[in-house]
Amino acid sequence: MQVGDVLETQTYAVRRADLVRYAGASGDFNPIHWSDRVATSVGLPGVIAHGMYTMALAARAVATWTDGAEVVELGCKFTNPVVVPDDDTGIDVAVAGIVKSVEDGRVTIALEVTCEGTKVLGAPKAVVRA
Amino acid sequence: MPVDQSLVGREFPPTQPYRVSAEKVREFSVATDPGRQAVPATFPIVMAFEAMNAFLADVGVELHRIVHGEQRFTYERPIAVGDELTATLAVASLRQIGGNDIIGTRSEIRDAGGELVCTTTATLVHRGGQEGSR
Numbered sequence: 001m002q003v004g005d006v007l008e009t010q011t012y013a014v015r016r017a018d019l020v021r022y023a024g025a026s027g028d029f030n031p032i033h034w035s036d037r038v039a040t041s042v043g044l045p046g047v048i049a050h051g052m053y054t055m056a057l058a059a060r061a062v063a064t065w066t067d068g069a070e071v072v073e074l075g076c077k078f079t080n081p082v083v084v085p086d087d088d089t090g091i092d093v094a095v096a097g098i099v100k101s102v103e104d105g106r107v108t109i110a111l112e113v114t115c116e117g118t119k120v121l122g123a124p125k126a127v128v129r130a
Numbered sequence: 131m132p133v134d135q136s137l138v139g140r141e142f143p144p145t146q147p148y149r150v151s152a153e154k155v156r157e158f159s160v161a162t163d164p165g166r167q168a169v170p171a172t173f174p175i176v177m178a179f180e181a182m183n184a185f186l187a188d189v190g191v192e193l194h195r196i197v198h199g200e201q202r203f204t205y206e207r208p209i210a211v212g213d214e215l216t217a218t219l220a221v222a223s224l225r226q227i228g229g230n231d232i233i234g235t236r237s238e239i240r241d242a243g244g245e246l247v248c249t250t251t252a253t254l255v256h257r258g259g260q261e262g263s264r
Contacts, residue, residue, distance in 0.1 A: 018161070025161035027179055030193045038194050042257055051198035052175050056162035059171040063163060071171040075202030077253075122200075126171075 001066070001107050001130070007097035010061040014049050014082060015090030022053045036086070044081060051078035054093060054120055058113050061095035062126045065109070069128040072106065077122030082115045091115060097126075105130050133189055133231040133256060137221045142188065144216040145180045147242065152211045169209045174217075174248045175201070178237045181217035182252065185235065191256055199232065199253035206246050214242040222251070231256035 019033050028050055031038035039047050055076055062071065084091055096112040111124035154176075155169050162170050186193060209215070216239070223234035232255055239248040 021161045025158045027176055030196070032194055042194060052172060052179075052201065053162070055201060056170060056172045060163040060166075062171070063166055063168070068166060068168050070205075070208055071203075072205050073203065074171050074205075075200070077200040078198045 001099050001102060003099055003102055005099040007061075007065045007099070007109070009094050009096040010057075010064055011092050011094045012057050012060070013090045014053070014057075014084055014093055015088065016047065016084055016086055018090070019047070019049055019053065019084060022050055022056070026050070026052065028052065045083050047084055047086070048081035049084050049093075054078070054082055054113060055124070057093055058095050058111050058121065058124050059126070061097060061111070062109060062128065065097060066107070066128050069107070069130070071126060071128050073125070073127035076111075076113075076124035078120070079122040080115070080118050080120045082120050093120070100125075102130060132226055132258065133191065133224060133233060135224055137189065138224050139221065141218060141220040142181065142185050144218040144240075145177055145184065147214045147216055148177050148180070150209060150211055150213040150215065155211060169211070171203065171205075173209055174203060174215075174239050174250060177215050177217040177239055178219075178250050178252070181219040181237050182235065182254070185219050185221075195257050197255040197257060199255045201250065201252050203248055203250045205248050209247060213247070215239050215247060229258040231258065 036046050094114050097109045100110045101108040107130050109126045113121040217237045219237045222236045225232040236251045
């Protein structure tokens with residue numbers, strides 16, 4: 001990988017079933033990720049994806065681009081919710097990436113994670129071993 | 131009810147040792163990155179989340195009032211099947227903005243030998259106010 005490389009955008013469909021599976025796997029059973037009633041009661045438009053699920057999809061894209069390179073840093077802000085409709089199609093999350101630096105055996109990838117054209121993560125970034 | 135400012139700097143007891151099993155890693159991989167063999171990078175959230183839950187219960191905050199603001203991981207080494215890990219959470223910062231508490235936490239994940247495996251920081255937004263008023 002070289003500085004400036006534009007990595008192939010990875011798109012993942014997120015459905016309610018994916019959130020339920022992630023809840024079970026992660027132990028995060030916050031009802032805002034599976035109950036419209038609770039989600040709307042706290043002012044959300046409906047059930048939203050776990051921020052950590054979206055972050056895991058960003059990490060999945062990084063693993064795809066780097067063939068599973070060791071991750072040494074991963075971080076983001078959660079700036080906009082990914083609202084997941086109660087249907088069979090779900091909603092797409094797209095993960096784009098650009099190589100920002102390659103030095104000291106480390107590759108820094110700046111990510112852009114969007115849902116329907118809106119950035120859902122703030123300044124997402126991964127650093128992997130080259 | 132706002133979270134008590136005196137929490138800043140407080141460290142909570144470590145979580146019970148968590149043994150990383152092949153089955154659990156497979157379950158997490160199927161949920162986040164099907165087909166990949168390695169332990170997913172966000173896997174330490176399993177221990178960090180347990181530490182956060184214990185913290186929220188201790189300070190009397192309900193999980194559904196929490197919105198995740200930020201998460202960062204720094205890894206000393208990859209997690210491997212067979213690791214026995216604990217997470218120790220400390221409250222790093224606390225601010226009140228517009229009726230919400232912005233809670234900064236820092237959790238250290240260590241192996242059975244006490245070696246640091248991963249440090250993860252989280253910003254948790256505690257949404258105050260009446261149910262249904264926002």
